[in-house]
Amino acid sequence: MSNHEQIPDTATASPLLVLDQLKKHYPVHGGILNRVTGHVKAVDGVDLTIYPGETLGLVGESGCGKSTLGRCIVGLEQPTDGRILFAGDNIAGRSTKDMVQLRTKLQIVFQDPYSSLHPRKTVGDQIAEPLYVHRIVPRQEVQKEVDRLLETVGLPSTSKSRYPHEFSGGQRQRIGIARALALKPQLIVCDEPVSALDVSIQAQVLNLLKELQKELGLTYLFIAHGLGAVRYISDRIAVMNAGKIVEIGDTKELLRSPKHPYTKVLLDAFPVPDPRRRNRERIELTDEVLDSVNPANPMNSADQTNPTNPTNL
Numbered sequence: 511m512s513n514h515e516q517i518p519d520t521a522t523a524s525p526l527l528v529l530d531q532l533k534k535h536y537p538v539h540g541g542i543l544n545r546v547t548g549h550v551k552a553v554d555g556v557d558l559t560i561y562p563g564e565t566l567g568l569v570g571e572s573g574c575g576k577s578t579l580g581r582c583i584v585g586l587e588q589p590t591d592g593r594i595l596f597a598g599d600n601i602a603g604r605s606t607k608d609m610v611q612l613r614t615k616l617q618i619v620f621q622d623p624y625s626s627l628h629p630r631k632t633v634g635d636q637i638a639e640p641l642y643v644h645r646i647v648p649r650q651e652v653q654k655e656v657d658r659l660l661e662t663v664g665l666p667s668t669s670k671s672r673y674p675h676e677f678s679g680g681q682r683q684r685i686g687i688a689r690a691l692a693l694k695p696q697l698i699v700c701d702e703p704v705s706a707l708d709v710s711i712q713a714q715v716l717n718l719l720k721e722l723q724k725e726l727g728l729t730y731l732f733i734a735h736g737l738g739a740v741r742y743i744s745d746r747i748a749v750m751n752a753g754k755i756v757e758i759g760d761t762k763e764l765l766r767s768p769k770h771p772y773t774k775v776l777l778d779a780f781p782v783p784d785p786r787r788r789n790r791e792r793i794e795l796t797d798e799v800l801d802s803v804n805p806a807n808p809m810n811s812a813d814q815t816n817p818t819n820p821t822n823l
Contacts, residue, residue, distance in 0.1 A: 529558040532592035552578040554753035565730040567744030575753040576733045580699040585609045617690040621702040623682035627674040634670025659688040680711035697729045749773045
């Protein structure tokens with residue numbers, strides 16, 4: 511496995527999650543016979559390490575493979591190749607039956623807090639369902655646990671008798687977080703959990719996630735395409751482009767001194783709250799950046815430094 515990551519100085523424990531050359535390719539069909547004519551390399555050889563109790567932010571433009579990576583980790587997508595080591599155990603390619611017990615350790619909070627909830631089931635029933643299936647608590651205590659989970663995320667216990675459409679977007683996302691917490695997971699993949707919310711509500715949800723992490727010792731993979739939320743919540747940031755991790759490092763260091771040209775373009779696109787810098791000079795997409803953005807146009811020279819390879823940074 512590549513050793514291009516910067517391990518945090520505070521990380522003294524063994525890694526909780528290690529991705530080793532993880533790949534997820536989707537076949538492209540075409541022609542009269544509908545044969546496979548190529549592949550979309552959504553995730554293309556990703557190496558990543560997440561330590562217990564930290565938040566790793568994963569940023570990149572839409573379509574770069576962030577969500578696919580998260581779905582592979584929790585078993586919603588089967589990787590094409592590579593390893594997913596969770597607490598030292600390779601969980602890549604596990605069957606649905608084998609993944610049942612892992613569901614208690616790996617959870618996901620989806621981007622859309624409405625479509626991820628069943629519209630015809632009450633909030634209480636949806637939070638209680640995994641408790642019944644995995645027998646986290648005795649059956650007679652399930653409703654009491656549902657009340658506790660709702661109160662943990664800042665909602666009254668009386669909310670359990672209501673339906674998802676009766677809540678605001680921020681409240682629905684809190685319900686999604688409560689459902690993820692129901693199984694007492696170690697790692698939660700947050701797949702753009704605040705991108706569909708108003709700015710003021712985003713701050714509330716981010717603060718809730720930080721409080722829960724401190725209280726419960728959670729580990730997050732926080733996926734986003736905006737740097738504002740990632741800057742606030744992450745200990746480290748990984749930048750993804752065209753299915754690859756192009757740069758990774760400590761949040762403050764990476765934002766202060768980015769190395770990869772694609773990271774610099776992302777940072778330059780971030781709004782600056784200073785009207786005096788409104789007409790600041792913008793970083794243009796150079797040929798080097800375009801090569802990393804568009805994998806269909808690789809470098810012509812075989813021995814030329816490839817900007818999509820993090821080991822060259």
